[in-house]
Structure formats: C-alpha cells, structure tokens
Amino acid sequence: MADFYNTQTLDGFTMKLWRGERMCLIGFDVDNPPPDLVGFAIECRFPGSTDFKPLLNRIAFAYDKPAPDAVDGTRKFSSLQAPFQKFRWVHVPREVTQGTFVYRGRMMHMPSDGQLVAGTTIELPIDLDPTSYEGILDVGFTRGFTSSQAFVDRVPAGVDVSAYGKRLIPSKGKDGLDHPKTETAMYQWLGFEAVAMIFKVLDDVLQQPDATLDVFAYDFNEPDILARMEALGERLRIIIDDAGDHGAADSCETRAAQRLTASAGAGRVKRTHFNGLQHHKVLIARRNGQPWQVLCGSTNFSFRGCYVQNNNALLFQQPDVAQLFGQVFDAAFDAPEHFKADALAQQWHVIDTTIAGTTAGPRLHFCFSPHASSALSLDPLGDAIDQASDAVLFNIAFLNQITSGPLYRAISQLYQRPLFNYGVSDKASGMAVIKPDGTSAEVDFAYLAKYAPEPFRSEWSGGSGISVHNKFVVVDFNLPSAKVFTGSSNLSVSGEEKNGDHLILIEDQKIAVVYAIQALLIFDHLHFRSAMQQAFSTSGNHQAPPLLLRKPTAISGRPAWFEDYYVAGSQKANDRRLFAH
Template sequence: MLAQTAEADNMQRQHMGDLQHNRSIVINGDNLKIAIGGSANLSWRGLYVQNNNAVLLQGNNAFKLFEDAFDALWVSPNDVSGFDNTPSADWEDLGYDNIDARVTFSPHGKSNAKLTEIGKAIAGVKSSLFYSLAFLYETKGAIRNAIEKVADEKTPDVFVYGISDKSVGGLDVQEPNGNPPVAYPEALNGDNLPGPFKEEATGGYGVRLHHKFVVLDFNTPYATVYTGSYNSSIAADTKNAENLFVIKDQRIATSYAVEALAMFDHYAFRDREDEDTKGGNTKNGKKRKSDDDNGDGNDALELQEPPTNGGSAWWAPFWTDATKMRDRELFGQ
C-alpha cells in the first residue's frame, strides 16, 4: 500500500544490523515541525493496551536532529558502519532552554556506544531508581548488572522500584533492605473479579508492558531520565535502529517516577493474585482469609473491610514493613 501511495522509490524496508526498531515520525509542514520518538508502537495495541510512552518534540532544532537521523538511515540501508560514525549516533542537544535534554540514535559503534554509559549512571544513583524495561528478563549486560547491584543490600540507601514484562531472575527475591522484587504484568483471573475488571484486552507475547525508561534520583537536583525505543541490550546499542533520550530535569523525571509507581502498585497486585491462584492462596506461608463460599476454588476479589475497634489501622504497616517504611520516608518528604 505504501509503495502505491508514496511510490516505490520513496519507501525502504530496513532491518539495519538486526531490527528496524526506531519508533519515530518527523512532520515537516509549513506551519508545524514535530518529531516523535519513544517506545510506543503507533498501533491500536501500542496506544491503548500496552504501557508505553512517546516523546513529542517541537522546535526547529529537535526536528532537524530527527530529520538528519532519518536521512542518515536512508542513505545507509542496513549498513551499521555507514550510520554509526554519523553525528546522529552520538548525543546531540535538543536545544531547549533550562532543560538538559539530548538524543542519540542507534546503531552505535565502539567509540560512541551507550550501554555501558547508562549502566555506570545507574550504578552511581544516590537516592532512588525507578525503571520500566520490557524484555529485561532475557537481557544481559551493563544495565541489568547495574540494576541488580543497586537493588542488592549492599546499597541500602537507594529506593528501587522496577517493572518488567516477565519475572526477572536475580531480581525476584525480597531483600531485607526493603527493595521489593521486580513486578511484571500477569493477567488477572476473570473468574474471581467483580466488574468492570473482567473485561480486559488479551493478546500475545508482550501485550501489556512495552516501556523502556529508567529514572535516577527523581527527588534531587540531579534527576535524570533515560527513555526511547532503546531496549537495554547490546543489540539495541550496536545493531538495531533505535532512538534514545537522556533528560536531566526534575519535573520530567517526577512524571516518569509517578508512572513507574502507578504501574508497580498495579502489577504487584496482579502478581499477588496470580501467585494466590497458582500457589494455594497463601501469603508468607500462612493461609489467607478466603471468600470462597461456594467451594469452587476461586476467592472473590473484594476490598478489605475496615478494622474493628482495637484492630490495626491501615497505615500501621508503614511503620513496621521495611518496604512500606522506605516508601513513607521517601514520598513523605
């Protein structure tokens, strides 16, 4: 269809060194110049089912950087070495006042690769780390190694929340320092859900979480966000066509941290329900109170009743549970 409407000479199918994974659009109009990057597939599922983000850029400088990257890809179809030595393959300033925001495009070469650089930034975090990284469960390298290091008890002063699209080995265990295990989007069992939760879009692999972002120290003047189409992998760095942003701005970092919090709470809830269904409805080795009145094996998912006089208040765990204590101390500032 595109070959018919745009003519064959105006269209290319590329895979670069592995994948053409760059989700970007450049709009060059007389009155409007916009560039769009990020993780979102521009499809129904990408916009309405998956967790995704898109970065919309206005202004001549930002627009020109995306246009230059497109031109560099166009003249070097599937030629990694033809692209990785262009200016687009290194950090370039987006040109906004009062915001340190830069963009780079993959594939990179050895001299301008970014994977190790991001891993070092994560390893140097001082206060908090939030991440939402699709495919982290199958990705090895500097970024995952740094996340595991920061989440470990050897860095007890850093608050860590993380989400991936599947369980991630090495990040699944509840550590004594209060950093929770990585959350991932299990499907809710419709048999025990009240409306409107029963109606949920279903689909194949990777249907729910597709974000790629890392937030460092959102509550400090050094707040930083890495985001884009860039998966945290060697292939994304040196083979695929990708876009990657680094934004050093506390307001923007906070907006990504809020998204991470909302997703973590939601997916942690899904994970608990999934484990209850698969593991005999236990919590910390103890039988949970059941609402399975008809004996069909499905507990009704309902809000907990308020405590009776003399019972524990809803906020009591925020002074006793390690994870909730750190939550209160960080977000109560």
C-alpha cells in the first residue's frame, strides 16, 4: 500500500481508497454483479474512535411522505438503509485530524421480499494527513460550494438562503473593502484550506519581527487580507495589477494601493500590468531577506476568489522554490516592462525535491510569463495531454475563450480518443460541464433556484461572476507517471505572451490524485445539476422526476441501476474500473 491509496479484493468485490486533500475517494467494483445488488453502504471509523458511523445519503428507496417533501437536501438516510448507487463516492469529513481513518464498504442486496441484506464487506485504513509533503509542499482548495446543499445546511434556521448569501458576499467587487464580514465560521468553511493557508503565511510573517512579505496581487478586495498587510508596515512590498477596471480611481485595487502606500511607503508599492495583466496571486515570505516559503496558485485575494469560486493554492516551504519566486518578484518589481526578456521568463526551472535515497517529494517545474512565445509553456501541456494513456481531468476557468494553441488542439483531439476524460469550465452565463464526447451542458444556478423543486430551489445562485476559477489539468493520475499542470495561468496563447503569470508542472502521483479527486468533486456537483436542469427544462411544467433509489428489476420492472456501468467501452464502464483499480 502506498501512503495515498489502499485497496483490497474479496470474492469479486473490490474496494479502493484514495487520499484527497482533507477528503477520501472510495471506489468500488464488482466482477459479476448479482441482479439484487442495490448499491454500497459506507461506514467510517474516525481517528480516536472505536465505532463506525455510516455515511448518509440524501435520497432513499421510499419515504413516509411525498418525495418532493421528503427529499429536502439533508443527508439524513443511513447508507445502511439507503446505499449509494454509484461506484465511487467522495467523503469530506467535517474535520480531518491526525491519525488513521478506517472505511467499511458493504455490498447491499435486496431479495424479492424487499428487505435489505448486507453482503461482502471490506475494511480498509488510510491516513488523510492534511499536509501532502511536510516541509516541502501543501496543497489547498477553496470550498467553492455556495450553490450547494452543504452551504444550505450551514445557513441559520429560518433565514432565507439567497438573502444570507447576498449579505455574505458583496454584489459588486468594488464594494469589497467596505463590506462587513460577520459570519466568521461560514467564511472559514467556504475558504477551506486554501484561504487558511493564505492567512497562515500572513500571520507567520506578522509574528516574526525579522520576516518580510512580497506580494503579487490581481483581484484584491478581501478586507482582512489587506488589514494584515497594512499591519506589516515597511516589512511589505507589493505589486498590484492596474489593468482595466483595476486601474480605476475607485477600484478596490487602487484603494488598497493607496492604503498600503500610507502604511509601507510609496517605494514599496508598485502598479503594473506587464504587457497585459499582472495576474499572479503570490505571497513570498522572507527571513533576513532570504525567501523561506511561498504561496501561489489560482486564488485571488478577493471575496469571490476566497469564498465563492473553486480555486487552489500551493504552499511551498522548499528553499529552492522560495528562492526562485523571490528572484521573479525582484525582477518584476524592478522592471516589469523588461521581464519578458529576462532569463527567468525564457525557460522552465526544474527543482527535484526528492532527498537522496528516499521519495520525500515531487519533481517540480516552474514557468513564468510573459514569454516571447507561448510555445515555451503550452507545448509541454499539449504534449502531456497527447501522451496520456488512461485519463485526463481538468478544471479550466476560461476554456471557452481558448480558440487556438497547444491546449485547444490537445483538448479537441482528446474527445476523439478512447481515454477517460472529464472537465469543467466556466462562462459568463453559467458553468459548462465538458462531457467525454466533447459536448457541454451548461449549469445555470439561477434557473435551478427559480424552477427546480427542493432541494435545488433553496440553493443560492452564488451571485454574479464566474464560479469555477481553477486552472489545472491532471494526466494519468492512476499511474506512477502522473502529472499535474496548475498555477495562475489561464493557459491561453495571449495570456502566456502578455500576462505576468506562473505555470507549474508537478510530476508526482500523490499530488495528481489530490487534484483528480478535486476535479471529480466539482464535476459530479455540476453534472448532477446539469442533468436536473435538463430534466426540468424539457418537462413543460417544470415537474421534477422522482428522486428515488432504484430497486432490483425483479421488484421494479426497470433495468438495474448498475446496467449502464457494464456496457463494454462506455464511459461509465471506464469510470467504474478506473477508480477501483
């Protein structure tokens, strides 16, 4: 067993655990499913506990009241009585503590008498340590689930969900610095580990008198982040984007620059847009002038970036990585107009964190833009997708705007290849779920809030603006050759040749699995809603299909729930095998 997965097969039943970032993916497979198989029950024993607790389902076989009333979005049905009719499930514990989690998976059967019977059972342990590589790299994600039942579950009883959401997030970005933050617990939940990492870096520097902070900022209207930077006084240097609306006199970026000029001094605050945008989102902490940790990724220092959008952040504490980002900041701070010609922007920088004789860390590659030619950064990405043998998963915020270049070509060809691929993009009118055949299904949360039955009607649409802001591609997560491309880059030809950005290639299966599970979590969340939206929009009177678990064919007269997963060559069959083996 590796430290990021565990698997067992018993009597034709396979169960596999995959470590995610503060979550676990459970995959199942059954060699020859019996006709009375009605799903899988999952139980978990948390570290320090002696008892297993069943994971809960939102739907069941039957209800004691009409389905539209019974299915209110709450996870209230034990999977021992309402098994999951999926071959994989992502469990996100409320808290991830140090120690071993033990998962118990059971095949659940329903004979002709309609009573559930437990079948083959497997128990597997796994460590969900929240830090990927201690002292080297930690990966964090924002929650990105304002339009979700998990968000609804946390809204105070009796409070209108949409009204609560609008109080939580300012409707206009330029109002962010004046927006009161009153719901501390909700902000912490939404920001999840990515935002916790941002504040950790800020607090680390504040608490150490010999520490200083260098910052690249793009969208910048989160008031608590700004307040901490102000508190640093002259220990701060910052570069803030001034392109487009960011350069307006009343923008939060301009106001933040003015406030930081007052606290840090005019010589420590710069505005630039390189040749297009200053698009980095980076914190570099130094001790006595030497960089010792750096946070980067796609998470903007803004309300939407931290608390609404799907984003990722990477915290490197490896000295060579910190030093590299320090050099990039110094070059950009001194002469951003000449950065494209700097040697830093003309090559990939490779850092191998593996300690001799061990497998202590991943092999890292960094590319900093703008470049003279986007081929430098994007050709390796296109080549990696072309060379994938098993799976490609992606979250690319502005994929619909990429109409040329290596990524466009590779993604276009990907749909014609017999590979497992799932993707999510975002567009102004809603979110696009990119399906395996290359078609997309748009998810309009405002539509669901207006027309859908419960539980979807109670969900907040998330306000105006995009919701999926990640920019990552995962290649062959299930193989030792796995790769992840991530960072702040929008992965477009224009952006790579004009914007100040970073693109990171990580060669490491443990990290690839983390990103793959995040891609699945987002995809499943949106794919389910796109299916519901299609069902509602094609039914003239917006009547919802019944939300029920399916009983065996001998009882229901309908095909078994698992039949589609055993169609040779189908995407569902590939899905079933990929995550359980």
